Amino acid sequence: xxxxxxxxxxxxxxxxxxxxxxxxxxxxxxxxxxxxxxxxxxxxxxxxxxxxxxxxxxxxxxxxxxxxxxxxxxxxxxxxxxxxxxxxxxxxxxxxxxxxxxxxxxxxxxxxxxxxxxxxxxxxxxxxxxxxxxxxxxxxxxxxxxxxxxxxxxxxxxxxxxxxxxxxxxxxxxxxxxxxxxxxxxxxxxxxxxxxxxxxxxxxxxxxxxxxxxxxxxxxxxxxxxxxxxxxxxxxxxxxxxxxxxxxxxxxxxxxxxxxxxxxxxxxxxxxx
Amino acid sequence: xxxxxxxxxxxxxxxxxxxxxxxxxxxxxxxxxxxxxxxxxxxxxxxxxxxxxxxxxxxxxxxxxxxxxxxxxxxxxxxxxxxxxxxxxxxxxxxxxxxxxxxxxxxxxxxxxxxxxxxxxxxxxxxxxxxxxxxxxxxxxxxxxxxxxxxxxxxxxxxxxxxxxxxxxxxxxxxxxxxxxxxxxxxxxxxxxxxxxxxxxxxxxxxxxxxxxxxxxxxxxxxxxxxxxxxxxxxxxxxxxxxxxxxxxxxxxxxxxxxxxxxxxxxxxx
Ligand SMILES: Nc1ncnc2c1ncn2[C@@H]1O[C@H](COP(=O)(O)OP(=O)(O)O)[C@@H](O)[C@H]1O
Ligand SMILES: [Mg+2]
Numbered sequence: 001x002x003x004x005x006x007x008x009x010x011x012x013x014x015x016x017x018x019x020x021x022x023x024x025x026x027x028x029x030x031x032x033x034x035x036x037x038x039x040x041x042x043x044x045x046x047x048x049x050x051x052x053x054x055x056x057x058x059x060x061x062x063x064x065x066x067x068x069x070x071x072x073x074x075x076x077x078x079x080x081x082x083x084x085x086x087x088x089x090x091x092x093x094x095x096x097x098x099x100x101x102x103x104x105x106x107x108x109x110x111x112x113x114x115x116x117x118x119x120x121x122x123x124x125x126x127x128x129x130x131x132x133x134x135x136x137x138x139x140x141x142x143x144x145x146x147x148x149x150x151x152x153x154x155x156x157x158x159x160x161x162x163x164x165x166x167x168x169x170x171x172x173x174x175x176x177x178x179x180x181x182x183x184x185x186x187x188x189x190x191x192x193x194x195x196x197x198x199x200x201x202x203x204x205x206x207x208x209x210x211x212x213x214x215x216x217x218x219x220x221x222x223x224x225x226x227x228x229x230x231x232x233x234x235x236x237x238x239x240x241x242x243x244x245x246x247x248x249x250x251x252x253x254x255x256x257x258x259x260x261x262x263x264x265x266x267x268x269x270x271x272x273x
Numbered sequence: 274x275x276x277x278x279x280x281x282x283x284x285x286x287x288x289x290x291x292x293x294x295x296x297x298x299x300x301x302x303x304x305x306x307x308x309x310x311x312x313x314x315x316x317x318x319x320x321x322x323x324x325x326x327x328x329x330x331x332x333x334x335x336x337x338x339x340x341x342x343x344x345x346x347x348x349x350x351x352x353x354x355x356x357x358x359x360x361x362x363x364x365x366x367x368x369x370x371x372x373x374x375x376x377x378x379x380x381x382x383x384x385x386x387x388x389x390x391x392x393x394x395x396x397x398x399x400x401x402x403x404x405x406x407x408x409x410x411x412x413x414x415x416x417x418x419x420x421x422x423x424x425x426x427x428x429x430x431x432x433x434x435x436x437x438x439x440x441x442x443x444x445x446x447x448x449x450x451x452x453x454x455x456x457x458x459x460x461x462x463x464x465x466x467x468x469x470x471x472x473x474x475x476x477x478x479x480x481x482x483x484x485x486x487x488x489x490x491x492x493x494x495x496x497x498x499x500x501x502x503x504x505x506x507x508x509x510x511x512x513x514x515x516x517x518x519x520x521x522x523x524x525x526x527x528x529x530x531x532x533x534x535x536x537x538x539x540x541x542x543x
Contacts, residue, residue: 125456
């Protein structure tokens, strides 16, 4: 699958605003004692497309998860848009998460159910629990689900069982699920690591369009340096939980990457090897 | 390459579990011996009576394997009652098992404070033998199919909730993280995706308890809890073993038919 479809109009979700992200001196130590982030401070203006690169275990997933509160910070503060994430609990935290779309390396779909039901997950934050319990969705929810699928070219698969899709199609459904939220920020944790090269490019293109046309702030974890350079404008390098590089992605040199990775660059650090 | 001597690997000592196996066998042997020693109040196995009564047993056996099929028409109504109890019991248990299972599994209910009471109750419910429920409920409610039905429901819920909640906890559910990341409540995630994803676990156990129900409800009548069991105990009291044989034969047929049916459904579902 190499189709380079547009994430275009018709996908317009009532013009969501784009949010900035600020991390101030954030550290995360997991209950087992592993410190995944050390004194990370970061300012990402609204509408920027940022990649986070680093070796496996450098803290990329943790960094992205403190932004929607999936991982609580140990010290420091995180602000996303008008919200102080660190202070939010319960309902307020869920409201915030509703404004932050997220996609994953493993797509994280419920494989045994339909594409429709999977994308409907993106409407949870704006749906009263009793409605989900009764299994009734509003006209508006369905509209947003169809619009999300349409914008990634997957509308014709709406009633298909998720397990019957290819990897690239699954990731697009996951993007549709995030878009159905009408998000202000889009987080992507190694979104193409399970995909073949042409599909990886088409998913990265989808993310670029989401950033370009909707103006959303996009943060994407990558371990492939050529993808980071090709698709993002700013690159953050993580090494053992610390930011060791922060600058324009296109200008990063081989020695910058060797510094981030702490070793010589190998051919499988790039998609096109 | 010319012939070289085979490499001699310097291996760490291979772990051996011979000691553990010996220990287990020893424990079982000791336990068996002890429980059979009459001197310390063990089970008395009176093999002599087995030999003494073999003539008696042989006669009963002969009657039993020559069932009086003309008795069958009298069994249809109680058999229907047994089947009704089995099906209705499995159905009610199926409905109740869904919320209880999601409540009892760690991944669908991370809060210990609400999970532990459900698990505890389910374990207690499972610990009580079905005939004890039936006997007690007959004493409380009275003779009839209702105590039998309640017995089956309790029995089924114990099995389904335990097995399915363990199956859910043994699995990986990455889609749950996506649901939480999208701002869903645990209940929304459970209802919206976990349920759809866990459907095969549920249907498998529901069919399994339906099979069990037919077998159990056939004997519940012995303690007065409705169904064909009442007829068994009545005919046995009259030493009409040819009638008992007919009933047992009928139960066998019904159980096999139900199992064929549930295998068929199971195959369609997977
Ligand atoms: N839930 C967790 N509990 C304990 N340690 C964790 C957990 N998640 C990640 N870690 C550890 O934190 C470090 C950073 O992990 P992660 O953020 O997943 O890095 P990356 O995404 O770059 O591979 C690793 O050492 C990892 O083992
Ligand atoms: Mg990771």
